[in-house]
Amino acid sequence: MDKILVTGGLGFIGSHTVVELQNSGYEVVIIDDLSNSSIDILDRITTITGIRPQFEQLDLKEKTKVSSFFKNHNDIKGIIHFAASKAVGESVENPLMYYENNINTLVYVLQELKKLDHANFIFSSSCTVYGQADELPITENAPVKKAESPYGNTKQIGEEIISDTCKVNPKLKSIALRYFNPIGAHDSANIGELPIGVPQNLVPFITQTAIGLRDQLSVFGNDYPTPDGTCIRDYIHVVDLAKAHVVALERLLQNKNESNYETFNLGTGKGSSVLEVIQSFERVSGQKLNYKIADRRAGDVIAAYADTSKANNELGWKAQLTLDDAMKSAWKWEQNIRKNA
Ligand code: UD1
Numbered sequence: 001m002d003k004i005l006v007t008g009g010l011g012f013i014g015s016h017t018v019v020e021l022q023n024s025g026y027e028v029v030i031i032d033d034l035s036n037s038s039i040d041i042l043d044r045i046t047t048i049t050g051i052r053p054q055f056e057q058l059d060l061k062e063k064t065k066v067s068s069f070f071k072n073h074n075d076i077k078g079i080i081h082f083a084a085s086k087a088v089g090e091s092v093e094n095p096l097m098y099y100e101n102n103i104n105t106l107v108y109v110l111q112e113l114k115k116l117d118h119a120n121f122i123f124s125s126s127c128t129v130y131g132q133a134d135e136l137p138i139t140e141n142a143p144v145k146k147a148e149s150p151y152g153n154t155k156q157i158g159e160e161i162i163s164d165t166c167k168v169n170p171k172l173k174s175i176a177l178r179y180f181n182p183i184g185a186h187d188s189a190n191i192g193e194l195p196i197g198v199p200q201n202l203v204p205f206i207t208q209t210a211i212g213l214r215d216q217l218s219v220f221g222n223d224y225p226t227p228d229g230t231c232i233r234d235y236i237h238v239v240d241l242a243k244a245h246v247v248a249l250e251r252l253l254q255n256k257n258e259s260n261y262e263t264f265n266l267g268t269g270k271g272s273s274v275l276e277v278i279q280s281f282e283r284v285s286g287q288k289l290n291y292k293i294a295d296r297r298a299g300d301v302i303a304a305y306a307d308t309s310k311a312n313n314e315l316g317w318k319a320q321l322t323l324d325d326a327m328k329s330a331w332k333w334e335q336n337i338r339k340n341a
Pocket of ligand 1: 088089126127128152181182200201202203205217218219220221231232233274297298299300
């Protein structure tokens with residue numbers, strides 16, 4: 001059974017990926033510093049899969065600890081690297097924190113991988129690297145646009161660091177996965193998204209409004225050049241996204257990659273407007289959502305959705321779940337955590 005390291009494995013996408021790795025028969029070791037996650041998630045993963053993953057609380061900024069971790073785990077076959085900060089607004093307020101948390105840590109991990117005979121490395125990137133793309137749907141060949149925030153910049157720089165490292169280190173194989181908008185939760189409602197404070201992202205704001213934690217959702221702008229005037233995104237169910245990580249890792253483990261650094265878009269290929277997301281929520285929950293139209297939010301692109309042909313053809317992966325599935329699971333998760341709170 002191959003041993004896979006998941007950094008940030010107690011976070012939103014990380015925890016769902018741990019479940020899918022375990023379901024596919026991998027042994028998982030999680031590193032997490034618990035800065036934006038909770039240790040309870042370890043129990044919840046165990047409830048879903050029946051297997052408790054190994055866990056080490058470790059801050060990847062502590063270089064010497066990272067080094068000893070890899071010395072003690074020299075049988076790791078693959079690394080999925082989620083650990084990073086991800087709040088756009090916070091990154092604008094505190095850029096150095098973002099460069100330290102997202103870039104220094106990546107460099108430390110890659111320095112350790114350089115010491116290994118072989119390493120298979122999956123990196124969490126984002127469609128944010130494309131900015132407002134000139135053509136839709138967005139292919140992997142679309143130009144990377146100047147980042148709108150330090151957070152976005154850490155994803156672009158992160159990809160460059162990995163690509164540069166792969167060029168001179170053929171034993172390192174890596175895939176950067178560019179996520180579109182991950183939403184939803186595990187169907188068991190044991191794990192899901194747990195934003196700290198007021199959610200900045202659309203779906204947790206919707207479910208928190210419906211449960212009564214927020215008064216009203218503001219729809220940021222209805223005068224965009226789109227069919228209903230609201231922005232369009234490619235919302236992908238987190239369980240589909242998690243499965244894509246397993247498939248990408250297996251591509252590397254089985255030497256099926258075409259070069260030692262590759263990028264893939266992970267989305268559904270379908271764009272949905274903010275109003276369509278609200279309608280989907282209302283349909284699956286049977287509730288009316290309290291929302292109003294507000295001003296545009298600075299930095300929002302008009303429309304972004306993926307061309308998924310590269311992931312479909314080369315990874316053999318395709319998103320299976322619908323927007324309604326995702327909204328249903330997000331709502332079930334919200335109800336479950338508030339019931340137990
Ligand atoms: C945001 C980040 C992106 C990051 C991603 C992670 C920004 C500008 N971008 O993407 O870099 O990779 O999260 O998940 O923050 N909306 C409302 N009302 C709300 C919240 C959102 O109308 O209260 C709208 C937004 O204007 C947007 C859509 O919903 O059109 C999705 O927003 P959000 O969930 O924040 O995702 P992105 O902005 O696409």
